[in-house]
Amino acid sequence: QTDITWWDFLSGGDGVRMKALIKEFNDTHPDIKINATTLEWGVPFYTKVQTSAAVGQQPDIMTYHMSRYPLAVPTGILRPFTDEELASAGIKKENYVDAAWKQATFDNKVYGIPFDVHSIVLYYNKTILKEAGLLGDDGLPKGLDGLDNFNAALDKIKATGKVEYPLSLHTDEGGSMWRVFYTLLSQQGAKFIDGDQILPGDAGVKALKTMANWVSSGYSPKLISYEASIALFTSGKAAMHVNGVWEVPTMTDLAKKGELGFEWGAIEIPNLLGAQATWADSHSFAVPNSESKPITPEKLKAVLQVIAWMNEHSISWASAGHIPAYKPVTDSKEFKEMQPNATYAKLADTAVFDPVSKLAGVAGPIYEATQNFVVPALNGQLDPEDAIDQMREELQSQQ
């Protein structure tokens, strides 16, 4: 029997589903045993990976954000897979979403296998939107496209007097705000990093001012925590909520238990600033590299087997809101009928991944800079123009 040490950062609905997958794998594979550890998402997870690999106590397999590869690969923290290794496990490039696969490939070496594509969506409260006259007959919101329309809609919602906030955003944290900021940036067709320039032009300021306006106008709460941002929505105190697809299970579960008190839906983030675009990232599987204690071939074989199996069974992962990276699954009928995924699945076509840079990625410098400059600016603690300037300067210095 091969024991596999598995680390992930998945909790909430993700965690439940991943645990179920692991259990199923363990049950169906008596020769392999996955011992899973869940660590805290973000900085703590990637710090642990770092230190454990340094002392040769790294896991055999771990989940890894695609956006971090440019940061991770040069530091040698990831172990590349050879073509033979992949082939022997039956992992084929063509079965995976192309954009995602590419992200994990450097110098023709594959450093990780994508598992999903996930993005942010707009959750909405049908009851309230209807009252504000913003709900179409198809049950989808209407009149949200374009910033002016959107803001007018927020006003209308506010005018109903039914909610505290028309739009709940997780305004106190860099990660969440990066996703919104990057989405708004991309909708202007702008890039975060262009060559060695960071945030060229005014797009950054515009995106940030848009967000700051929501907060200062009282549409969105100031500096609230992740949980509170969701709770505002689920408790009916906010009409709309921008968050990752991973919160879909939260809504589904509450609705199922009848605790939600309203009908909900989720759509792609509306086109506010010119072009349809949404931030996206991928979860992937990777193997940490360790000089002191490299992974043994048997374990590697088992690990690849696990990865292949996980992808093949990723339909249940889709129920966590994600879009699987394994094409045979997304092509399946089952997936195509899954709600609300089907409603927003088209966002995959316009998804924008994080910039390919060692500044990018979860728990990377950009996240930190967003925390330090974007968050205060959108909460009115810093002038948006200054914030963008300082962010630019800070990141430039780290480039």
Added chain:
Amino acid sequence: MPGKTIGNALLLILTLVIACTWAFPIYWAIVTSIKPEQDVVNKTTLFPDVFNFSAYYYALFETKLSTWYLNSIVTSVTVTVVVILISVMCAYALSQIVFPGRKLLYGIILASFMVPSQALVISQFVLMHKLNLINTWGGIILPQLIVPVVVIVYKQFFDSVPKELREAAKLDGCGEFQILFKLYLPLNWGITTALAIITYIMAWNAFLWPFLVTNSDDMMTITVGITQTRDAFGVKYARDMAVAILAAMPVAVAYLLFQKRVTQALMLSSGIKG
């Protein structure tokens, strides 16, 4: 003198109000933990409408709380016992036996009192790596074994034991170890309890070091472990509170049971000269 009585009653009420305010966050955490998650955010009531223990069910059966309990207990108890044992012997020798270098040694220990062990995390981490103790109980325990204050406090208390007692024991035929374990230790049982409690609380509550030295959630102590259940998803204030309360429970219950003795023991340490 009725004025005095009214003054005292007012003072009592004031004290009571402050004390209740002081403890309110704990009450609030408990109340939150037994409310249904939706009630938590929907209604701010000081008392739950319905009792709902699903958060506890979750904390107990869907996290590794019991593993973390075990890790915490094993490491904290070991740390406490070993710290007390090695410190008491060292302090006794320093206090009662004349041997060359004793002043120097005591000086070093006194100086170590000021050394922030937290500043040593890097080199201790390196050391644990060399000893191959990362992510093990031993790794958690070892660096917590040196608590110079314990030696210093013991020495002060031993210094103040009347020397006649020691002489009487000597005449009664005791050797040094017997004097220590049959006389000095039981005589200073109060301060031993205090030091053990303090050491235990320190070990149980230690965060930074166990956080650094453990990797897998099977090795984490409870203090570190519960920061790992901070789901990044959904609304689960009640769960967070339930987990927190369960984490605090063993020590809290022990404290409440032995409240008088703990208080008395800890008060002894006020006699320590800094």
Added chain:
Amino acid sequence: MSGIKLTDVRKSFGSFSVIHGVDIEINQGEFAVFVGPSGCGKSTLLRMIAGLEETSGGQISIENEDVTHREASKRGVAMVFQSYALYPHLSVFENMAFSLSIAKRPKAEIQEKVKAAADILRLGDYLQHKPSQLSGGQRQRVAIGRAIVREPRVFLFDEPLSNLDAELRVKMRMEIARLHRQIGATMVYVTHDQVEAMTLADKIVVLKEGIVQQVGAPLELYRDPQKMFVAGFIGSPGMNFLKGKVIGAGQGSARVELDDAPGQAFELSTRTPVAEGATINIGVRPEHIGLSNGGAGLTLPVTAEFTEELGGTGYLHVLTATNAEMTVECRESRPQPKEKISLSLRVPEMLAFDAEGRRIS
């Protein structure tokens, strides 16, 4: 047989010499008391006998064995401390049984010996109590019991009663005397209270600054002190001293005149020759002074100051012509303060000392 013998025993702490060549012999079964003012080295001497203090010079033997360099626990001595030094965490029984259980004696034997000691000391009812639950006198008894249980050759007591109040002290004093009669072991008892010394001792050793002043039975020291120090130290209230001058020296006798009673010269028989004109100290005990004018001997005019009243007896404090203080025992009359009275002293009851305090009569 000799119980304890000290031969030229010396002790210094660093360069500070505390005991300067002490020779004492205490017979087996004898009750010896070391007295002397505070700091004279009584405790040090006792602790050297116990082996708690190293001996810097000389020899200590117990029952004819040289124990000078033997460990304390092997000398067969037991000590009762001023502070009792009871183990506060142990019950009375455990306190008394401590030494035996350290020696790993059988349970039954321990039980029996403690029982016997407790009976002697009437502690039977308190065996399960903790020291803190006992009165001062009971604690003292436990401390003694702890010593008895070990059946030592020598008992040492270091001011065992000074923590007790006056009443209890008298009682415990008697108990210790009774104990000595009962078990008959050699005992050495240190005190700075001369009443205790007088009432308890078979033999008193008077120490001063690490030097033995005089050794003898209580009444011997009282009646025939060799030094002025001893004369002043023994007896309560203390002896009165009056300054005088030798106005005529003969063979074995001298003519003396007191400063306070000029013109009333008298003849003293002397053991050692004294020079004419030498200063001399005359000692008279309070109970040997008469209040009446008449009677034989010297008449001393004094002024009464006040009387300390004890009921039957009173101690009258007076000032002499030269403003020296004197104490007089009075049984019947009580002069009023400021009253001028005359005291009568009888020559045979006077002790004479030379200027260095050596006895000359």
Added chain:
Amino acid sequence: MSGIKLTDVRKSFGSFSVIHGVDIEINQGEFAVFVGPSGCGKSTLLRMIAGLEETSGGQISIENEDVTHREASKRGVAMVFQSYALYPHLSVFENMAFSLSIAKRPKAEIQEKVKAAADILRLGDYLQHKPSQLSGGQRQRVAIGRAIVREPRVFLFDEPLSNLDAELRVKMRMEIARLHRQIGATMVYVTHDQVEAMTLADKIVVLKEGIVQQVGAPLELYRDPQKMFVAGFIGSPGMNFLKGKVIGAGQGSARVELDDAPGQAFELSTRTPVAEGATINIGVRPEHIGLSNGGAGLTLPVTAEFTEELGGTGYLHVLTATNAEMTVECRESRPQPKEKISLSLRVPEMLAFDAEGRRIS
């Protein structure tokens, strides 16, 4: 003028009654001593006078003013505590100046008053010392000094000497007496040591279980105690009590036979009538017992036990025929232990008490 007057004063702690209606009058300038066994309520009474303890009933007046419900600081009393209660962080000077500086008196006045008190108490050299640098006696003097400085109408002392060793106690006792003579204020002094009471008091108040037993001058209590308790309490060593029976009762007199001296009936004059056959207690002081066979009065055959030797005097402990213990003062001879001897008691020196302890002769 009356210094302190207590009228039917009562005190209970919760439901536990401690003082049961005490009436005492102390004249201005008088030195009154409260004595009694431990726990009899002496301290409580004193603290009520001071105002540190509320009064449950009755009236307390100081110099004819009713102060029963006045605050402690307004009563014009100063108290010296057993523990001295010197402020350890203040120098001797500051300790003595404390009350004045609390009252915000001018610097010069404080300086002067403290100086004066320090002179009286011979503390001049120690004004800058901290209490911890002083000896026990000096601390006691500072505590007194702190009281003097306030120029109170009344000084209260609660066992001020019980923390001192025996020698120092005697000395401090005299100093307090001297102080009283010097400043002449009303003083109330609590002690459980009857020797202190005898030597210091103008008036002794004997308390037992919160009830006044007898009030009077020291020798009055000594010679004419109204209760057996007082007779036994006053005098050192204590009075001897012998049991007897009334074998014939007359008008103003009774025939009594002692259990220890059967057949030697004697006549006692009585103040209160006694019934025939009643048990009676005869008290005799140790100094009123003769050792010689001859002489008038009763002859009591006893067995000598041992003698406590004091030099001039010795206290002989004897056992009577019925195994009662007695103490006899002896001045000349010292009977040997176990020796059978006879004591002679003279009837006029006997005190008789009935079974309840009330004086009958």
Added chain:
Amino acid sequence: MVNTEKRRKTLTAIVMIAPFLIAYATVFAYPVYKMFALSFTDAPLVGEGQWVGFDNYIRLFHQKLFYTSVWNTGYFVVLTVIPNTLIGLGLALMVVRLKGWMQSLILVLFFIPYILPVSVVTQIWKWVLDQQFGIAQFIIEAFTGGRVSVFRDPIWAMPMVALVTVWWTNGFNLLLFIAGLRNIPHDYYEAAMLDGATRWQCFKRITWPLIWPVTALVLTLQLILQLKIFDQVYLLTEGGPFNSTYVLLQLVYREAFRSNHGGLGSAVAVILFVIIVVVSVLQYQLLRVRER
């Protein structure tokens, strides 16, 4: 003979000291040495590095975050040490007047936070102070007119971390003070009362000077303890917002464990070490002067 006696004593002493000494040398003395040694190299967290002299220190002295951390650590110490001491004393003065079970109950209420693990404490306070649903927001609203996300506000963050710390650690100080107050004999107050002192005068002239040794002890313990701040900051604010709560130990953690710069991390640790030693020596001297 005298020598064998001495030798025997020394031997016993060595046997008694050995366990402590061995532990001390390995997990304490050696790491201290290693910390200094590492700070002069460019070693990663684990593994050997090159000797780089004072490069690490020079780098630190050019880093803004370093100064921020030093400043914040000091700010935190000021915010906790003195309030903690004063509040402890104030509460002790109130509690010590009570009797019996009432006193026990109130002591329990004040003391119980002390036994909670730090992560529980931070969890509870995050919830109590939650910007949307926190119950304490009612009070904050009453004072500021609006809700404040206290751990995300550069002005509020550090004081709030300090508040939580005071709440968490005050129980122990309270106990020390109560014990100290109980050790002041009642006689002193009675004597002062007879002398006509008011309550305030009693406090100023008797209680305060006599409780001073305990106060000094509390101050010293607090100072050393609070300089080592990491846990609460890490769990409550992670150093934000804009590094306004970034503290030295966090810098150690970041450099060594996140960025794998063992050498630079050690240099920060050395500086923290030096600061603590210097400050405690200074305070010790200061308190001693005050005592005389």
